[in-house]
Amino acid sequence: MSDINLSDDTIAGISTPPGVGGIGIVRISGWDAVNVAERIFSSPKGKEIASMPSFTMAYGFIIDPEKREKIDEALLSVMRAPKSYTAEDVVEINCHGGLFTVSKTLQLAIKAGARLAAPGEFTMRAFLNGRIDLAQAEAVLDIINAATHKSGQLALEQLSGGLSSNISPIIDELISMCAEVEAQIDFPEDDIPSSDKSMLMDKINSMVTALMTLSESYSFGRFYREGLSTAIVGKPNVGKSSLLNALLKRDRAIVTPLPGTTRDTIEEAININGLPVRMVDTAGIREGHELAEAEGISRSIAAIEAAALVITVFDGSTAFTTEDDEILRATAGKDIIIAINKADKQMVYNNGYIVDKYRRATNQDTEVKIVNISALSGDGLDTLKETLYSHVMGGSTPEAGEGAIVTNQRHKGALDEAASALMAAQKCLSADAPYEITAIELRNALNALGQITGTITTGDILNRIFSDFCIGK
Structure with a gap:
């Protein structure tokens, strides 16, 4: 989608997932949407689409105009500009969800004058037509991809303007501040009084605090959007696969008494207090005895490196070994939780012993979170999940409406850029630097925030954002 300007084209796309279903929807948007639909839809009662009021439906048939x-029989709905998803005239055809009927209806719409929509073009038009800002547009995709109820709530909060409403007052204040400072450039004889300069610096300080608070929420907010990648690691036969099965409450991984049963990583998603967690069960780490096992171990090491959190599993009913030491060294520098499994048996060592081993192996004198569990009986699993959640979230539980939670890395980058520019402007004012420099930094902050809402955009940014959408959205 190289051209970000609005065009006069009428576009069409399938808005329902591919495959067979009860209903399939073909969406048409643009100035000629009604005429395109008229050419391929026939009402038994002779109802004309052009005369239908907005937000009404008609029963009829999809017709091949040539033959x-x-x-197919269908229900057709009309939504007229500007009160539609794209703020253009929109017609949606609800036909039966067969592969042939939906694709044929789309083909007929294209033959009747529409063109195939690019990925995300419907939502891009909603943005370019001013119905939503860029942060809200991105939230549409987040709602579609939400893995948990909490993820969906946070995305819906952003779609409703949660992040934008936090940023807008700062943007308004920055605009006023830019005008005030730039007035001094045009009228240098009217110097800013020291009291006013102090007030400006206080306002900047308040804005920086607000921006940094939003930025810091990304440290846990991103996991609601992306999922928390968690690797389960340990030597063979400590109960990694049993732990995964117990957390999932179903037999997903093969469990046998034989070492090296797991030869590849197995990834599954679980929901912990609304936090989507991607659990990756890895092959037991040891010296591989054959090629397949060695490859599995190599993938385990890669999974550890890629994970945001590592659950390191030990068998508490057997003596600690050099292989266990190797596991600790392999996870050095990672954010880890240690799970001592088989707590239903006679334990050979206690938590203090593991803490000492961890610090010796990693040369790290940090707090170690340890949970005693039994993957077989389920004891300690709730504690493990609560420990994981509180460890990642820092004890906070974000609620929609209680303040914006940043879940998008692009937004965090822009917030950090704006805060940095504001701190530079504050230093300029404090050092009595030329107002031209202060004005540049304030403008940099304004431009950075504009990249979030879309008041400042480039073709590259829009293409990158909307290319992730499906065609019908």
């Missing part, structure tokens, strides 16, 4: 034959 004059019926393709």
Whole structure:
């Protein structure tokens, strides 16, 4: 989608997932949407789409204009500009969800004058037509991809303007501040009084605090959008696969008494207090005895490196070994939780012993979170999940409406850029630097925030954002 300007094209796309279903929806948007639909839809009662009020539906048939034959029966809805998803005239055809009927209806719409929509073009038009800002547009995709109820709530909060409403007052204040400082450039004889300069610096300080608070929420907010990647690691036969099965409450991984049963990583998603967690069960780490096992171990090491959190599993009913030491060294520098498994048996060592081993192996004198569990009986699993959640979230539980939670890395980058520019402006004012420099930094902050809401955009940014959408959205 190289051209970010609005065009006069009428676009069409399938808005329902691919495959067979009860209903399939073909969406048409643009100035000629109604005429395009008229050419391929016939009402038994002779109802004309052009005369239908907005937000009404009509029953009829999809017709091939060339062959004059019926393709499917359908319900057609009309939503007129500007009160539609794209703020243009929109027609949606609800036909039966077969592969042939939906694709044929789309083909007929294209033959009737529409063109195939690019990925995300419907939502891009909503943005370019001013119905939503860029942060809200991105939230549409987050809602579609939400893995938990909490993820969906946070995305819906952003779609409703949660992040934008936090940023807008700062943008308004910055605009006023820019005008005030730039007035001094045009009228240098009217110097800013020291009291006013102090007030400006206080306002900047308040804005920096607000921006940094938003930025810091990304440290846990991103996991609601991306999922928390968690690797389960340990030597063979300590109960990694049993732990995964117990957390999932179903037999996903093969469990046998034989070492090296797991030869590849197995990834599954679980929901912990609304936090989507991607659990990766890894092959037991040891000296591989054959090629397949060695490859599995190599993938385990890669999973550790890629994970945001590592659950390191030990068998508490057997003596600590050099292989266990190797596991600790392999996870050095990672954010880890230690799970001592088989707590239903006679334990050979206690938590203090593991803490000492961890610090010796990693040369790290940090707090170690340890949970005693039994993957077989389920004891300690709730504690493990609560420990994981509180460890990642820092004890906070974000609620929609209680303040914006930043879940998008692009937004965090822009917030940090704006805060940095504001701190530079504050230093300029404090050092009595030329107002031109202060004005530049304030403008940099304004431009950075504009990249979040879309008041400042480039074609590259829009293409990158909307290319992740499906065609019908």
